[in-house]
Amino acid sequence: MKLKCILLSVFALAAVSLHAAEKPDSLSHSRSPLKSVVQAGTAFAVNVGITEVLKHTVTERRPDGSGDDSFPSRHTSWAYNLGSIGARELYRFSPWSVTGFHAMASAVGMQRIMARRHLPRDVLAGAAIGVASAELGYWLGGLFFHDAPLKLPHMSYERLAAFDYATVxxxxxxxxxxxxxxxxxxxxxxxxxxxxxEHLGLLAALKVQSLPVYRSGQFFGLLDSAGLSAGASYGMSLGGRWGIESDIVIGVSRVWGQGGYNCGRWAFDCDATLGFPCRIADMLMLGPRAGYNVMVMSDAISMLTLSFFTQITF
Incomplete structure (x- = not known):
């Protein structure tokens, strides 16, 4: 049951990115103050409802043993929901608000893990619920209004200088x-x-990661890491607003442990990803990304990754 909830939540996050990509007017359309209030309020209400129902129906022990309501992370769900609302409402003033809110929301999630209040899967579920409920809430709130269809400008994928931020x-x-x-x-x-x-680019990356460690089926501690890497990126258009980007980076990470698992060492890190960005506004692209990562300490740890990213081009 728990694993199904986690996987459904993560894939819902990718699905929401695809749905949002087909609605480019959602960020660029200048809405009336009343419509903004109604849609934002509906989005947050939907989030609270979904989050609280799950909190009171799914039994999941907190890592610090303080309760059985760990799934999903309420703080993370609220952070991603409010971040999505803020990004929608403030994008027309500054495109950087999108990645800014994304970064702040993920920082909340990481703090909940580091404080041992939640496992990473609780945070991932909270992030997915936060974004998905914002999308659903804006759609429901929009039903109260009968705006004329917006004529959208032509937009296409281009390979430009960019900064992107991903929840993984x-x-x-x-x-x-x-x-x-x-x-x-x-x-x-x-x-x-x-x-x-027009296709090839240089890439620098910063990553913070937390993996739960189990012994005999019981939570034992956390394997945390932070690293820098660099490499190359190749991108091309798939036609229209969609593109495909392949990245490979190599770098080093500082690894440390929490709880029963303690370690302090450096690791070699190699990460290869394949992403599908979609341009939804003049300076904004978003989409899903999948990858394969190897972290080498005394042993090699291989990992699959699935992420949702927002990208500002300039």
Whole structure:
């Protein structure tokens, strides 16, 4: 039941990104103050309803043992929901508000993990619920208004200098030995892309990641890491507003542990991803991204990743 909830939530996050990408007017359309209030209020109300129902029906022990209402993370759900609302309402004033709210929401999620109040899967579910409920709430709120159809300007995918920020679900494929296993983790990643030509670009990345460590089926601690990497990025148009981007980066990460699992070491990090950005406004693209990551310490840990990213082009 728990695993199904997690996977459905993560894939819902990717699905919402695709749905939002087909609604480019949602950010660029200048709405009336009344419509903004109604849609934002509906979005938050939907979020509170979904989050509270799950909090009181799914039994999940908190990592610090303080209760059985860990799933999903309420703070993270609210942060991503309010961040989505803020991004919608403030984009027309500054496109950077989108990545700014995204970064702040993921920081809330990471803090909940580091404080051992939630497992990464609780935070991932909260993030997915927050974004999905905002999309649903804006759609429901819009039903009260009968605006004339908006004539959208032509937009297409272009390979430009960009900054993007991603919320990442991490699925370990290997364990760390000593009878310890890794479970679904949470990561936040920031990319800066500098194009060399219409397809190829240089890429620098910053990543913060947390993986729960289990012993004999019981939560044992956290394997946390933060790292810098650099590499290359290749992008091309798929026609219209959609593009495809393939990235590969190599770097180093500082790894440390919490709880029963303590370690302090450096790791070699290699990450390859494939993303599908869609231009939904003049300076904004978003979409899903999948990848494969290897982190080498004394042993190699391989991981699959699935993420949702927002990208500001300039």
């Amino acid at each position: 679900a991490v699925f370990p494929l290997s364990d760390i030995g000593e009878g310890l296993s890794l479970r679904t983790g949470f990561s936040a990643k920031a990319h800066v892309i500098y194009p060399l030509n």
